[in-house]
Amino acid sequence: MNKLMGWKELPPCDQLGAKTAEAFETGDWRLGEKPVWHPEICIQCLICWISCPDSAVNVKDSKMTGFDYKHCKGCGICAYECPVKPNKAITMEKESSFVRLRRTSEDK
Amino acid sequence: MATAAKTGNEAMAEAMRQINPDVVAAYPITPATEVVMIFAQFVADGLVDTEYIPVESEHSAMSACVGAATTGARVMTGTSSQGLALMYEILPIASALRLPIIMCEVNRALSAPINIHCDHSDTMAARDFGWLQIFSENAQEAYDNLLQAVRIAEDPRVLLPAMVTTDGFIISHGMEKIEILEDAQVKEYIGEKKAPYSILDVDKPVTIGALDLTDYYFEHKMPVNEAMKASKDIILEVGRDFGKRFGRNYEFFEKYKIDDAEIAIVALGSTCGTAKVAIDQLREQGIKAGMLKIRVFRPFPAEEIAQALSKLKSIAVLDRSDSFNTQGGPVFTEVCSALYNSTSRPKIINYIYGLGGRDINVSQIKGVFSDLLKVEKMPIINYLGVRQ
Numbered sequence: 001m002n003k004l005m006g007w008k009e010l011p012p013c014d015q016l017g018a019k020t021a022e023a024f025e026t027g028d029w030r031l032g033e034k035p036v037w038h039p040e041i042c043i044q045c046l047i048c049w050i051s052c053p054d055s056a057v058n059v060k061d062s063k064m065t066g067f068d069y070k071h072c073k074g075c076g077i078c079a080y081e082c083p084v085k086p087n088k089a090i091t092m093e094k095e096s097s098f099v100r101l102r103r104t105s106e107d108k
Numbered sequence: 109m110a111t112a113a114k115t116g117n118e119a120m121a122e123a124m125r126q127i128n129p130d131v132v133a134a135y136p137i138t139p140a141t142e143v144v145m146i147f148a149q150f151v152a153d154g155l156v157d158t159e160y161i162p163v164e165s166e167h168s169a170m171s172a173c174v175g176a177a178t179t180g181a182r183v184m185t186g187t188s189s190q191g192l193a194l195m196y197e198i199l200p201i202a203s204a205l206r207l208p209i210i211m212c213e214v215n216r217a218l219s220a221p222i223n224i225h226c227d228h229s230d231t232m233a234a235r236d237f238g239w240l241q242i243f244s245e246n247a248q249e250a251y252d253n254l255l256q257a258v259r260i261a262e263d264p265r266v267l268l269p270a271m272v273t274t275d276g277f278i279i280s281h282g283m284e285k286i287e288i289l290e291d292a293q294v295k296e297y298i299g300e301k302k303a304p305y306s307i308l309d310v311d312k313p314v315t316i317g318a319l320d321l322t323d324y325y326f327e328h329k330m331p332v333n334e335a336m337k338a339s340k341d342i343i344l345e346v347g348r349d350f351g352k353r354f355g356r357n358y359e360f361f362e363k364y365k366i367d368d369a370e371i372a373i374v375a376l377g378s379t380c381g382t383a384k385v386a387i388d389q390l391r392e393q394g395i396k397a398g399m400l401k402i403r404v405f406r407p408f409p410a411e412e413i414a415q416a417l418s419k420l421k422s423i424a425v426l427d428r429s430d431s432f433n434t435q436g437g438p439v440f441t442e443v444c445s446a447l448y449n450s451t452s453r454p455k456i457i458n459y460i461y462g463l464g465g466r467d468i469n470v471s472q473i474k475g476v477f478s479d480l481l482k483v484e485k486m487p488i489i490n491y492l493g494v495r496q
Binding site: 006007013 | 205318326
């Protein structure tokens, strides 16, 4: 366990560095449904990325690469905002349909 | 410097205009309404550069102030009574995040019964939230205290929010002759705000107000108390500097004819003006009466107060609010606590008076002094000016 800092060692004014939630995995709060990305029809508009309140849309070299399920809460804003027609490139699907996957390779 | 006739509210609004804060978020409430109403007119007339945020409640006002202050902005607000009570949830957030927000607080009774007049129950209930609290005897002090509060609160050794109080209607709506500084003098006196961080600085992103559990909450509260302790030197430094520049000196408290006094009262706010008249009259009769007028209630200058009261035979503490703890008002318990570890402990009694704006006059205060002459026969807790 890391040694805890004393009050004299803490940064002033209750400041912390940026992205402190990164190491704190909050995706296990997700209930009901999770977003699923369909890369074959994705137009890479990044509206999902800018809409996500939890920064749970992974982007590399300005391209959407999937979801960070360790932080996604399943709010569904990304799927709602996805402009691709007639089928959306992000759909919300029941968690229960991934039970087997979760036990094996998902979230890796 | 110019002489002007101003009410307490006008004096505070004028100080706000000269301070020219970056953001003001406020909601109207009697008797503080005028402070932000007059200021809103200054905004509408283009006399200040302030972003004025009209909000839907005082809870939102203080929340907006906290948000604005994290950007590094100089932020002010004004409120009273139930409005201050609605801010209570946010007040300790402002202090723990070390945001030097300045509040014009007009003391008014808390409901129920609903009442719009002065007592100190609203401000006293906010005494443990890590805010500096400065009381004013009159409109001049309200003006001077507000300017000093900016310097004190924003000092990098302090960084705590501050409320400057006046007494509802007695000061807020009473017109007095006051000295107003030149705009340029105020600008130079308060200087530019230097915030330790800004949440709008994209090159140095920070997290503010994160969750602390049993592991770090305690450590994050300690600096508030340390800043309170440090503020004592700054309050004196700023008050004396104000005196040097503008001729009106300020300390933690004012000692009125107390150095050779045998009996004295301790009071704060507008009552001190009435008490001075009573003391002058008693002095003419050869009674060695005096007063300690507390100006700074948070931090509480305990050692200095104990020292100032040490040579007296007996003391009456006047509280314009009740703690309902059956042990006297908040000023009384704090003064007693300050004296307990002192080598010299004068006999001390308490008077709770003036609730809901009940008037206190010269003869009542003289009555308190005559009680002090027979202090052995007096109960410890007394209620002044209430019908049985």
